[in-house]
Amino acid sequence: MASTNLACSVEQGFNFQKDAQIQVGHITSLKIGDKEYKKDLAVTVPTDISGDKVKVVGVISNIFWEGGHADPIMFGCRISTDNKESSVLLQHTSMSDTSVSFSFVIYDYDPKEKKFYPDFHTNETDLNGLIAKNGGELDFGVDLDQADDVVSPKNFSFFLGVMPTEEEQEAHFAVNTSAKFVKKWGVSVAE
Numbered sequence: 659m660a661s662t663n664l665a666c667s668v669e670q671g672f673n674f675q676k677d678a679q680i681q682v683g684h685i686t687s688l689k690i691g692d693k694e695y696k697k698d699l700a701v702t703v704p705t706d707i708s709g710d711k712v713k714v715v716g717v718i719s720n721i722f723w724e725g726g727h728a729d730p731i732m733f734g735c736r737i738s739t740d741n742k743e744s745s746v747l748l749q750h751t752s753m754s755d756t757s758v759s760f761s762f763v764i765y766d767y768d769p770k771e772k773k774f775y776p777d778f779h780t781n782e783t784d785l786n787g788l789i790a791k792n793g794g795e796l797d798f799g800v801d802l803d804q805a806d807d808v809v810s811p812k813n814f815s816f817f818l819g820v821m822p823t824e825e826e827q828e829a830h831f832a833v834n835t836s837a838k839f840v841k842k843w844g845v846s847v848a849e
Contacts, residue, residue: 683718691755790819
């Protein structure tokens with residue numbers, strides 16, 4: 659099974675430079691249990707650098723998926739102070755509802771076409787899952803100390819692993835602006 663392991667530039671994610679052809683990514687929506695994370699970080703979309711900034715939940719630092727239908731999607735990102743506080747509250751209270759709904763997009767640069775394209779994404783559709791467990795512990799956490807590589811806006815490292823629910827969902831990929839494919843995430847269970 660082909661895995662996907664992408665490192666993204668947090669610096670480029672927050673302070674987009676059109677002449678830097680570096681992979682960037684955004685968490686475009688996130689809900690854990692009944693807690694909807696705020697879209698409060700303004701970023702440039704690499705495929706529309708002339709457009710207005712858009713609001714996202716997080717700027718991705720890395721994302722990993724082993725590639726199997728039942729494998730978790732794991733990601734690290736930077737989130738705002740408000741979302742950090744929400745995460746700390748979730749961590750230290752009863753996480754009886756570990757359901758997750760999230761969407762993301764990673765952009766890479768096509769040197770032949772000389773433009774960015776989405777190379778791993780949810781096609782603007784929320785994926786549904788549960789917080790993954792690793793050795794009995796939830797794959798979920800946030801740093802209490804502010805990250806120091808990008809100081810403005812104030813941001814905090816956050817990580818989350820999500821196992822798919824029992825439904826077939828789609829992860830979208832591309833290797834350049836025209837070569838695209840879809841892989842299944844999650845397995846439907848017949849009743």
